Amino acid sequence: MRIDSLRFQLLVWLLLPLAGLVALNVWTSWRQARATADLVTDRTLDASARAIAEDVRFDRGAVDAIVPPVALEMFDTGHRDRVFYRVVTGDGRLLTGYPDLPEPASTLKEGVATHFAGSYRGEDMRFAALSYPVVGAPDGRRVVVVVGVTLAGHGAMLRELWVGGFGRQLILLVAVGVLVVIGLRRGLAPLMRLRDAVLDKRRDDLSPLPDAAVQSELRPLVQALNTYMGRVAGQMAAQRRFVANAAHQLRTPLALLATQVAFARRTQEPAERAEALGAAELSTRHLARLAAQLLVLSRVEPGGRRPRDERIDLGDSARMVLEGLADLAVERGIDLGLDVIAPAGTVGDGAMVREAIVNLVENALRYTPPGGRVTVAVDGAGAEAVLTVDDSGPGIAPQERERVFERFYRVPGTPGEGSGIGLSIVREVVDGMGGALVLGTAPEGGLRVEMRLPPAPP
Numbered sequence: 001m002r003i004d005s006l007r008f009q010l011l012v013w014l015l016l017p018l019a020g021l022v023a024l025n026v027w028t029s030w031r032q033a034r035a036t037a038d039l040v041t042d043r044t045l046d047a048s049a050r051a052i053a054e055d056v057r058f059d060r061g062a063v064d065a066i067v068p069p070v071a072l073e074m075f076d077t078g079h080r081d082r083v084f085y086r087v088v089t090g091d092g093r094l095l096t097g098y099p100d101l102p103e104p105a106s107t108l109k110e111g112v113a114t115h116f117a118g119s120y121r122g123e124d125m126r127f128a129a130l131s132y133p134v135v136g137a138p139d140g141r142r143v144v145v146v147v148g149v150t151l152a153g154h155g156a157m158l159r160e161l162w163v164g165g166f167g168r169q170l171i172l173l174v175a176v177g178v179l180v181v182i183g184l185r186r187g188l189a190p191l192m193r194l195r196d197a198v199l200d201k202r203r204d205d206l207s208p209l210p211d212a213a214v215q216s217e218l219r220p221l222v223q224a225l226n227t228y229m230g231r232v233a234g235q236m237a238a239q240r241r242f243v244a245n246a247a248h249q250l251r252t253p254l255a256l257l258a259t260q261v262a263f264a265r266r267t268q269e270p271a272e273r274a275e276a277l278g279a280a281e282l283s284t285r286h287l288a289r290l291a292a293q294l295l296v297l298s299r300v301e302p303g304g305r306r307p308r309d310e311r312i313d314l315g316d317s318a319r320m321v322l323e324g325l326a327d328l329a330v331e332r333g334i335d336l337g338l339d340v341i342a343p344a345g346t347v348g349d350g351a352m353v354r355e356a357i358v359n360l361v362e363n364a365l366r367y368t369p370p371g372g373r374v375t376v377a378v379d380g381a382g383a384e385a386v387l388t389v390d391d392s393g394p395g396i397a398p399q400e401r402e403r404v405f406e407r408f409y410r411v412p413g414t415p416g417e418g419s420g421i422g423l424s425i426v427r428e429v430v431d432g433m434g435g436a437l438v439l440g441t442a443p444e445g446g447l448r449v450e451m452r453l454p455p456a457p458p
């Protein structure tokens with residue numbers, strides 16, 4: 001079991017406080033056991049002192065102490081404790097016993113025993129001292145009895161009282177530990193099964209995990225996992241569709257190319273051969289463009305490129321793009337213009353933004369008939385940085401406006417070679433920057449595409 005495992009941590013959090021509580025309990029029960037043993041010893045000392053004191057007689061004018069055997073026998077608990085006593089008269093004359101027994105620290109009260117601990121002849125002992133009137137003495141004389149006992153019996157009692165309790169606590173702690181381990185094992189079993197299910201090598205189908213067998217706290221996690229896997233499965237399916245589409249898109253012009261080349265090889269007619277080679281060149285260009293568009297699309301997709309946040313001036317970007325497309329505009333006989341109404345700044349990947357603008361302007365140039373006009377406008381005066389591309393071409397019918405963003409979709413009847421990827425690229429770029437893309441109608445009747453991007457912070 002590792003230190004960072006859930007089971008280990010739960011075990012520590014449960015057992016450490018429990019062990020602390022048990023330790024506290026052991027300590028208090030030890031104090032209690034000692035108090036009980038003290039009490040029992042003191043009572044016996046009391047009884048012994050009283051028995052001795054009661055046997056002190058006044059006989060013909062003299063005080064006489066005879067220690068009754070019972071006063072000493074009561075200490076005979078089988079632990080070989082030794083008993084010492086001393087009886088002195090009120091004025092300090094020793095009647096019997098050991099003269100050097102320790103004295104009580106406090107003054108004695110009449111008829112009430114005083115207890116104290118001390119040592120005598122190198123042994124720790126407990127003592128009781130009692131001041132008691134002499135039986136039969138007319139003048140109210142008193143004797144002071146001190147009785148002391150070694151602590152073997154006291155210690156044995158203390159151990160007996162305490163160790164029993166301690167043993168029970170230890171058994172309790174071990175039992176709780178075992179129960180906790182079993183409980184954790186049982187409680188965590190569904191989690192472990194879930195882990196095994198996730199790790200199962202045979203599960204490559206991203207099908208949902210069963211959530212009925214896990215505890216209610218884990219069910220949201222399983223559901224979140226299932227939602228997540230559903231999303232991944234959806235994305236994988238989309239990816240598969242895309243690859244299949246791309247392969248299909250590549251296959252048609254490739255087949256065409258193969259036919260054209262074969263025809264050029266076969267024919268003896270120079271004019272026919274030149275025509276076939278010209279067609280083959282067109283197919284090759286189409287293929288090259290398709291490959292280039294696919295490459296750009298893979299870069300603008302989320303995760304396709306390290307995110308960048310450079311400051312972008314839309315006017316500068318548009319100018320660069322228009323310079324690159326000037327030849328195409330001349331070739332198509334189209335008047336291409338840039339109108340910077342107000343400088344517009346945004347933040348993102350400059351190369352990708354230029355890629356998006358290229359696709360918009362290329363579309364406008366390619367689908368606007370010769371003699372037309374294409375205008376790119378940049379306006380940063382409002383709350384957003386807006387780039388608009390207007391053309392005087394046929395535009396896109398409203399019912400087609402959502403579909404043209406789909407990959408490989410081209411409006412039926414669209415002339416020229418194209419693969420239907422350009423607007424998907426534009427949408428990926430704009431979505432990635434948190435902007436919006438709006439299709440509308442230009443003042444000259446053609447298509448208006450508005451790219452609205454978040455403004456750069458001042």
Ligand SMILES: Nc1ncnc2c1ncn2[C@@H]1O[C@H](COP(=O)(O)OP(=O)(O)OP(=O)(O)O)[C@@H](O)[C@H]1O
Pocket residue numbers: 289293359363364365367368391393394395396404409410411412414417418419420421422423424447
């Ligand atoms: N300015 C425009 N005027 C009219 N139709 C347009 C215009 N721009 C796009 N379209 C329509 O939207 C379709 C999708 O455009 P998109 O740029 O995604 O693909 P494409 O231009 O056909 O191919 P490519 O991937 O080579 O750009 C086009 O085929 C065309 O039908």
Ligand SMILES: [Mg+2]
Pocket residue numbers: 359362363418421422423
């Ligand atoms: Mg295009």
